[in-house]
Amino acid sequence: MKQHEIRCQYYSQEDLLGAGCLDIRLAISAVEMAMRAFEAGEVIFPEKVVQIFNEETQERINCLPATFRKLRVCGVKWVSVFPPNPVKFGMQNLSAVIILSEIDHGLPIAFMEGTLCSNLRVGAVGALAARHLANPQSRSIGFIGAGEQAKMHLLAMKSVLPSLVECRVAAKEQAEEETFCREMGQLLPNVAIQGTGGNLQAAIEGADVIVTATSAQAPLLKAAWVKPGSFYSHVGGYEDEYAVAQQADKIVCDDWETVKHRTQTLSRMHQAGELPDHQIHGNLQDIVLGHLPGRQSPEERIYFNAVGLAYLDVAISHAMYLRTRDSGLGQDLKIQQEMIFEHAHLKNWIRI
Ligand SMILES: NC(=O)c1ccc[n+]([C@@H]2O[C@H](COP(=O)([O-])OP(=O)(O)OC[C@H]3O[C@@H](n4cnc5c(N)ncnc54)[C@H](O)[C@@H]3O)[C@@H](O)[C@H]2O)c1
Incomplete structure (x- = not known):
């Protein structure tokens, strides 16, 4: 050489x-x-x-x-x-x-x-959050969005929550749901994966873990569908109504200072004066490193948003x-x- x-x-x-x-x-x-x-x-x-x-x-x-x-x-x-x-x-x-x-x-x-x-990072951060913030016996997961982030999120969630046995998914196109079910069904044969024909409510209602990973800019996820005790991982931009965060017992971000300046639902709420700093429980890092508590009761609704670091x-x-x-x-x-x-x-x- x-x-x-x-x-x-x-x-x-x-x-x-x-x-x-x-x-x-x-x-x-x-x-x-x-x-x-x-x-x-x-x-x-x-x-x-x-x-x-x-x-x-x-x-x-x-x-x-x-x-x-x-x-x-x-x-x-x-x-x-x-x-x-x-x-x-x-x-x-x-x-x-x-x-x-x-x-x-x-x-x-x-x-x-x-x-x-990049996709693995999104999934791994959501899964790390779930490890600290989801109910450990979670059985069902509901998705709005059936794209690349949604698929990786399902793999990652199953890895930290092996009790997950049921998955429902809603997307814009039925063909996307079918692809999701086929591809993910091959990888996770012990999870029953079902499309809902674009019915968002059917995908989410009753789910222990909720994931929105869409390219939409609309309040797709409704607060009324989010049950007590659930963990919600918000992956996309603006994809849930403000009431979802308003009824959450804890809101956790990968980095709140970064989230604040973006265009996610939480960012919009903050910029509109509807989500002051003190309503944020903290950053995931502080929970992982033991400075802040994670989930404290099985009934808490917990909202997690990572914009990507x-x-x-x-x-x-x-x-x-x-x-x-x-x-x-x-x-x-x-x-x-x-x-x-x-x-x-x-x-x-x-x-x-
Ligand atoms: N938070 C992060 O760190 C991070 C990192 C990468 C990507 N993202 C974001 O995640 C989102 C998803 O990315 P992707 O690569 O999976 O995209 P994708 O295009 O592969 O999938 C998008 C999904 O959104 C669904 N969708 C769009 N509008 C919808 C509607 N009205 N109702 C139901 N479903 C709808 C589509 O059907 C599709 O299944 C994007 O917004 C992307 O910018 C976030």
């Missing part, structure tokens, strides 16, 4: 899957590690850079960096969100790639497919990188063989 050679590993989604990275426990332990590191002041977490191409549809590409000083790793997620994709083109809404660099010399160590990590993506992708590297999957990418002016044939290549 030449002294100035730079190489990094490339991992496709299939490499990551083949190495066993669709692992909810791996993701949850990376999230817990990241929360401890964040509390210890070991995380650099700059603002994300947002580029919106269509205000109406919110088609956008975001750039989200973060660094773990002690782990000696810096990463960035480059993620595109194109909400019309599924209906208009039959393509996924969200897609991402991730770059990881070491911070001893600042060189890249991995370039990888990032949708798996990119340092968690970097933590999970680093755990995926280590696992995939050790499996021998992936490709070696040559970034440079030597420094620019060291190339013996540079004279033949330059244009001046």
